[in-house]
Amino acid sequence: MNLDTLPIAAIATAPGRGGIGVVRASGKNLKPLAQALFNGVELKPRHATYIPFKQADGTLIDQGIAIYFKGPHSYTGEDVLELQGHGGPVVLQMLLQRVLEAGHDVGLRLAEPGEFTRRAYMNDKLDLAQAEAVADLIDASTEAAAKSASQSLSGAFSQAIHALVERVTHLRMLVEATLDFPEEEIDFLEKSDARGQLRGIVESVDHVFRQASQGALLREGLNVVLVGQPNVGKSSLLNALAGADVAIVTPIAGTTRDKVSETIQIEGIPLNIIDTAGIRSHDEAVDIVERIGIERTWGEVGKADVILHMLDANHGPTRADESILAAFPAGVPVLRIWNKIDLSGHKPSIDASDDATHIYLSAHDHTGIDLLRKELLRIAGWQQTGESLYLARERHLIALKSTARHLDRAEEHAAQTDQSLDLFAEELRLAQVQLSTITGAFSSDDLLGVIFSRFCIGK
Structure with missing residues (x-):
């Protein structure tokens, strides 16, 4: 028996208590x-x-x-039955x-993650880019990300891709017509302006x-890791960027023993700021807990998109600071943050020298914080274009890059x-295939399995 043809059911609202909860079922005939x-009551389609x-x-x-939504006029393209009641989990x-019990005779089963949206895709209610936008809209962490996800869900991204495919x-x-009729001595590239069309x-x-x-930047955000010796002000900078006391700040070195994470927004861009344990040598670490915290710090550094190397502007650089800098992975942008200028007398500034970008600020007084925010946006490549953006995924970017190469x-x-x-014709064909993978015209079952498995159950 093909499980894809059996009707499915699941709770469609988020776990936990709520004023309203929804149980949804979808199948080819739910009457x-x-x-x-x-008890035989006839539900009028599309009426509550x-x-x-x-x-x-x-x-x-x-x-x-x-x-009751009669297919194909429903989210999935099949018959859909939604029961909206009180949102208590029990x-x-x-x-x-009760729904599963009542549907036993027709093979009703519990839905898998993302299966309602997958059926909408399989029944041509959504293309693959729109289906992914459903999950992106649910997971959006900023207003800008939600707006872009809505754009993709409405089909704006898909329309742009379809226009390119056409x-x-x-x-x-x-090109292929010319290949089929080689006896016609027509300078194809000149008469049809093929080069001009291709350039466009x-x-x-x-x-x-x-x-x-x-x-994609709106969707994924930027992983920013704060690194430095103990008591240089990493936690204070996290609090200054977050605009709230999310990390404990004391004069005692080594207060932060494990990472503290906070997601903030700068002009709608999510930044995942990670405060880490202060780094010093194993010999200086006072106990095993601090040593484990330092090891975890280096683990976070390995996953960073940007590293903020915190230094004490009041005391100047030390040999330990240079040792930390030398251990950073190659290819990851590093900003050297000179903190405590309220004590050192420096003015807030940014110095983009050949070896590194230096930013002078005071996390305590919040002076120079805007300079850091602007530099993080520059590294992220964020540009306020005023255009609608598509909340793209990594696979979309890979497909577009491959298209450009062909x-x-x-x-x-x-x-x-x-x-x-x-x-010439073969490269055009390969470019078309790459574009079509974005909307799902050419997509393997393995790819679909990966995409929809990341959805929540009930969606």
């Missing part, structure tokens, strides 16, 4: 389920019906609203068990990639004197 649940939810023996579970579990397809058609496609792909890259090769073949039209 028998509705009749079993409501206030009705008691009862056990098989007539015992009342709850009273709420039942809505009540919802009882209601779900242009590549049109150019392929012209390349520029459009680059534009979409820039928008998607900005959207188009570059196509341009190389178009520039050759023998015109190499067969290779």
Whole structure:
């Protein structure tokens, strides 16, 4: 029996208590389920019906609203039945068990994570980029990310990709028509302006990639790790950036023994700020707990997008500071943060020298913090373009990069004197395939399994 064809059910609202909770079922024919649940009462499609939810023996579970959506006019494209009741976890579990019991004869089973949205994709209610936007909208950590996810869910990203596919397809058609009729002595590249068409496609792909890259930044954020010796003000800087006392600050060195994480926003960009244990040698560490904390600090450094190397501007650099700097991984941006300028007499400033970028600030007085915020945005590559952004995923960026490479090769073949039209056409075909993976026109079952397994159950 194919499990994909069986009706499914799950609690569609988040775990925990709430004023309203929803149990959702989806399948090809849910009328028998509705009749079993409501003693033959006929639910009018797309109308809310206030009705008691009862056990098989007539015992009342709850009273709420039942809505029946007749496929294909539903979220999944199948029949959908939603039962909206009170949001207590026990009540919802009882209601779900009753729905599963009533649907036993038709093979109703518990839905897997993301299965409702996967069925919407399989039934052409959403393409793959839109389906991913559902999860991104749920997980959005900032207002800007939520707006971009809504743009993708509405189909804006997919429309941009479809437009590119159409242009590549049109150019392929012209190239392959010329290959089919070689006896016609037509200078194809000149008469059809194939090079001009290709150049326009390349520029459009680059534009979409820039928008998607900005959207990916909204989705993923930037991992920023605070590193330095004990008592240089890492926790104070975390609190200053967060605008709240999220880390304990005392004059005692080594107060932070384990990482403290906080997600903040700078112009809508999520920054995952991680305060770590102060670094000193194992010989100086006072106990095993501090040594473990230092080991975890280096573990976080290995996953950082940006490292903030905290130093004491009042005392100046030390040999230990240089040892810490030398141990940072190559290729990760490092900002040397000179803290405590309220004591040293320095003015807030930023110095982008050849060896590093130095920022002078006071976490205690909050002076110079804006300089750090602006530099973090610069490193992130954030640009306020005023355009709608697509909340893209890493796989979308990879596909767009691959598309650009194939188009570059196509341009190389178009520039050759023998015109190499067969290779030109092949590179266009490969570019089209890469673009189509974004919306799901060419997607393996393995890829779909990975994408939808990351959804929550009930969505």
